[in-house]
Amino acid sequence: MLYDAIILGAGGAGLLAAATAGQAGARVLVLDHADRPGRKILISGGGRCNFTNMGAAPECFLSGNPHFARSALSRYTQWDFLDLVERHGIAWHEKTLGQLFCDGSARQIVEMLLEECRMGGVEIRLGAEIGEIGHGDGRFRVAGAAARHLVIATGGPSIPKMGATGIAYDIARRFGLGVVTPRPALVPFRLGEAEAEFRALAGVAFPVAAQVNGARxxxxxLFTHRGLSGPAILQVSSYWREGDPVTLTVLAGAAEKLRAAKRRMPRAHLKAALAEHLPSRLAEAMAARIGIAKELGNVPDAVLDRAAAELEHLALHPTGTEGYAKAEVTAGGIDTACLSSKTMGARGVPGLHAIGEAVDVTGWLGGYNFQWAWSSGHAAGRAIAEACR
Structure with a gap:
């Protein structure tokens, strides 16, 4: 059967691309090996789907080409997606740092996308095996269907228990597209035996400034049994490379705070001073690490300043990450140098497009990656619709 477009992947990017093209008159088929659509949407945001972020902007995304995402993000913004959410009567709320969530269930976002696809006459086949992809005479052939356009929307290998794979990269290479080496992103770190005292703090959470390679x-x-997690850590993990230290500001303004404690409670020890600002177990661990045994009144200011430097620039050395099993997204992917930022179309392969997590564009934690899915999906959907006119 002949379609205008075959979209591989019934996730957020694929469904929005399908709806956009379908509602503009294109005949669209969506194929997915899973037994239900939008599986990553359903588990996101604790089941309430952090569907976008009020602050979504190009500088909130990592890519080999930092300007690549600008075009798609500007033409389908967080406000556009929010309009869609409100048209479907989905109640939402804003949490910290501009994160938007459903009041109810993430299932509402999936149902919204499916309804948009129904409005566009989109055909969706689940439990479909992609198999070999043929290409000739200006048409792509997949699973017994043919189309002038093929969209790679299969995501990356993060969260393999949901059925995620690296098939997007295999397809890209089949058509001569480059792939930036994929790696887990928005992922916890592991710490080794040299920093086992921090693994012993499992369950301790605290506010922090985390830095890696200029990102802060x-x-x-949050300390875990195997290392470090929590929002600040997940954020910097996207910028981390093997061997890089992660620097934590455990106590901002530490020098001032320690000198003040020395004046107020000269007979106290460092642990007591730190416990005024940090969780007690962390205060104890940092005091032991710094190793000042005297009462504060007997500690020279210069020594307190050195202790403060440790508190403001604590360097930890991850031995690795928790890998794709715990990664929220995949960094790297199909090289943006091979794609048009306007249409998400492949240069040199007319009709081939790549969108969403499959592409070398990775957002911050907090709804940014969903916004990239919506924006890139819309860009491809519009391009397909215009080509079919």
Whole structure:
């Protein structure tokens, strides 16, 4: 059967691309190996789907080409998606840092996208095996269907228990597109035996500024049985490379605070001073690490300043990350140098498009990656519709 477009993947990007093209008159088929659509949407945001972020902007995304996302993001914004949510009567609320969530269930977002697809006459086949992809005479052939356009919307390998794979990269290479080495992103770190005292703090959460390779985020951190997690840590993990230290500001303004404690409670020890600002277990661990045994009144200011430097620039050395199993997204992917930023179309392969997480564009934590799915999906859908006129 002949279609205008075959979209591989019934996730957020694929469904929005399908709806956009279908409602503009294109005949669209969506194929997915899963037994239900939008599986990553359903588990996101604790089941309430952090569907976008009020602050979504190009500088909130990582890519080999930092300007690539600008075109799609500007032509389908967070406000456009929010309009769609409100047209479907989905109640929402804003949490910290501009994050938007459904009041009810993430299922509402999936149902909204499916309804948009129904309005566009989109055909969706679930449990479909993609198999070999043929290409000739200006048409792509997949699973017994043919189309002038093929959209790679299969995501990346993060969260493999949901059925995620790296098939997008195999398809891209089949058509001669480059792939930037994929890696887990928005993912917890593991710490080794040299920093086992921090693994012993599992369950301790605290506000922190985390830094890696010039990227800095101020949010919560959480010690785990194997290392470090929490929003600030997940954020910087996208910028981390093997061997890089992660620097934490455990106590901002530490020098001032320690000198003030010395004046107020000269007979106290460092642990007591730190416990005024940090969780007690973390205060104890940092005091032991710094190793000042004297009462504060007997500690020279210069020594307190060195202790403060440790508190403001604590360097930890992850041995690795928790990998794709715990990663919220995949960094890297189909090289943007091979794609048009306006149409998401492949240069040199007319009719081939790549969108969403499959592409080398990775957003911050907090709804940014969903916005990239919507924006890139809309860009491809519009391009397909215009080509079919």
């Amino acid at each position: 985020f101020e949010e919560a951190a």
